[in-house]
Amino acid sequence: MLQPSEQAPSFSLPQLDGGVRRLEQGKPALLVFFETDCPTCQLAIPYLNRLADALGGEAEVIGISQDGEAPTRQLVEQLPIRFPVALDHGLAVSREYDPQAVPTLFLIDGDGKIARTSVAFDKAELNAIATEMLREPFELAGKHDGAPATKPGCVARHLEPQTEGELAPTLNLYAERGSRASRFELGEDVDPYEFCYQAGFADPLPVIPPTVERVERMLGATTLAPDQIVARIPPNYGMATVEKIAANAVMAGCQPEMMRVLVPLIKAICDERFNIHGVQATTHFAAPLVIVNGPVRHELDFACRSNVFSNVARANSTLGRALQLILTNIGGARPGELDMSTLGNPGKFSYCIAENEEENPWEPLHTEFGFDRNQSAVTLFAAEPPHGVSEHNAREGRTVLKAISRALATVFSYRFCVGWEAVVALCPEHVKTLNRSGFTKASIREFLFENTGIPVKEYEDDGGEGTQYAQLYQRATINGEECYRKFADPSQLKLVVTGGTAGKFSAVIGSWATGPRGSQMVCYPIESVPRAVASESPSAGH
Amino acid sequence: MKTILINPLDETPRAVGAPAPRLDSLAGKTIGLLDISKWGGSFFLDHLERLLKERYGVEQVVRAMKPTFTKPAPAEVIDRLKQADCAAVIEALAD
Secondary structure, three states: OOOOOOEOOOOEEEEOOOOEEEOOOOOOEEEEEEOOOOHHHHHHHHHHHHHHHHHOOOOEEEEEEOOOHHHHHHHHHHOOOOOOEEEOHHHHHHHHHOOOEEOEEEEEOOOOEEEEEEEOEEHHHHHHHHHHHHOOOOOOOOOOOOOOOEEOOEEOHHHOOOOOOOOOOOOOOOOOEOOOOOEEEEOOOOOHHHHHHHOOOOOOOOOOOOEHHHHHHHHOOOOOOOOEEEEEEOOOOEEEEHHHHHHHHHHHOOOHHHHHHHHHHHHHHOOOOOOHHHHHHOOOOOEEEEEEEOOHHHHOOOOOOOOOOOOOOHHHHHHHHHHHHHHHHOOOOOEOOOEOOOOOOHHHOOOEEEOOHHHOOOOOHHHHHOOOOOOOEEEEEEEEEEEEEEOOOOOOHHHHHHHHHHHHOOOOOOOOOEOOOEEEEEOHHHHHHHHHOOOOHHHHHHHHHHHOEEEHHHHHHHHHOOOHHHHHOOEEEEOOEEEEEOEOOHHHEEEEEOOOOOOOEEEEEEEOOEHHHOEOOEEEEOOOOOOOHHHHOOOOOO | OOEEEEOOOOOOOOOOOOOOOOOOOOOOOEEEEEEOOOOOHHHHHHHHHHHHHHOOOOOEEEEEEOOOOOOOOOHHHHHHHHHOOOOEEEEEOOO
16 A cells, blocks of 8 residues: 555546546645445545535545446435545556555645555544644544544455455466455454454464564565465365465464475375365364474474474474464365364364484385485375374384284274274384384384284174174284284385384374375475575675 | 454455255156265165155156265266256265
8 A cells, every 4th residue: 555755646537427537736635445335435425525625625535436337326426425536447546556445545745745544434534634634623523423433444445356246257276376365454442363363363272463564574485476376275275375375374373484384285285185175074083184304394493302292392383273274264164164073183273293303213204205305395194183002011123013003903993994094103212122123114014014903703793783894804813813904005004203202102193084085195395495695695805 | 553464364256156946846856866975875865765756756866976975076976967967966975
């Protein structure tokens, strides 16, 4: 929006009563941008009528309607409006002056400069404008005339998305650029934190209000244009522009550098293989678990040691929260609406870990997806909450793995086999035991696959009720007992080394439906930090 | 100082469609039954098919099934129901 002391752009607009309306040189003018269906505009206009009457010919009030001729004429006759009104067809002048809300007043002095602006309805500002234009104290708006002292306006038409009626364009799934986000101007008596909650921006915890300044700082950390569409987020296929992602990242408490991770993360979550549509809409527990690998862990201070699943680091907590805010605010899967999960998942506040690669004697997770160890990456898994495996007495790796296999048998439900996967979060102490016993990642997976089964006799309860799928399962003898194999293949088990170096606590994290008929894990690269501008600048004088 | 916030919510422009007109009666109509492929769907839809024919005089029932309940119906499934010229389609699931 143009600000005081800037030159007012000239214009030439058709006047409602015929002729053309321009700014007259040497004559102060008050431009009034309005919409015909805006209650605040309708509240303000009678005051401006009185100002126009008081001004005589020395200065003028010019209305600029952001609507078409018919509704403007109707409003002019009904209210009525007694000052001249011009029609901003195509909203070109609106874009130049760029008022964020209506009504917005621009007071232009005799030299063609903007002397003052006023947004929405504000009695004190109306009085100040009248006093300045009439060059003597003038009370245009009394304290006790029944109108409020201030009233917020409506979003200006040129910033408004077209959302209804036949004029709204059909969803264009291939456009690379979207629209800029609209803005909310809060009155001084409005608490921004409470506003964010009431306006539905937040999860139920307070968010950082996404002010223009904060969002701009976030946008400053990326070279992408604010209106660039990163992805369309199911189930509503809302356009996640860089600006919308940045606004949600601000609310989650992210630092601007996190844009580097958020952009590939949002692309990954919308990868068809991950099937975020189903993950968001299921009644199951599933929530996307974010696993961070590579140098970015240290560059952005992700926690990968003790308390890795909990409230230990700003990076983990805010990245996980930003993802959830984006999924609900842009994707539309709000709890209680499109997300009708029966019990939910505490991970829907934030669910982000990093691998403790320093304590991993084998290859880290992202290398299994083909990335180099030094490439930062983010992996997604549609996950249940973690299920702890405490094993403190085992001296041998195989004993640790047998304890884990008992927990794996309960993934999804004890007697349900084949269709599920699991992430096994191995703690460093268990990893040491396994490594000492000569296990590799491949042999761990193989051992867990071979040793995780459900005894066939478990399917004999209640006349076999609820076990009709058992005929599809593979039989195997495990520990001398006839069992059904829990998993179809060792590749259904993913291993991540994470957590603190003290304590023999690993965890099994069950999946939602998997494979092409459910959600598949995806791993996306995170670009490395661009070389600092300082290091590239010429070393003048040396 | 006034606070200006960037709208973080979805503002994707969308065309708004009107709901299809309701049927006055089911008698003599062709009705589609779409099973989302959950475990108990066929029990429920078999019962529904019987009721539609016996109690409401539905002429014909066309059955279709999504390949997975986790994803929207693919075009082939929608096309099959379209080609059957159903007066209405009931999508249902049962666990």
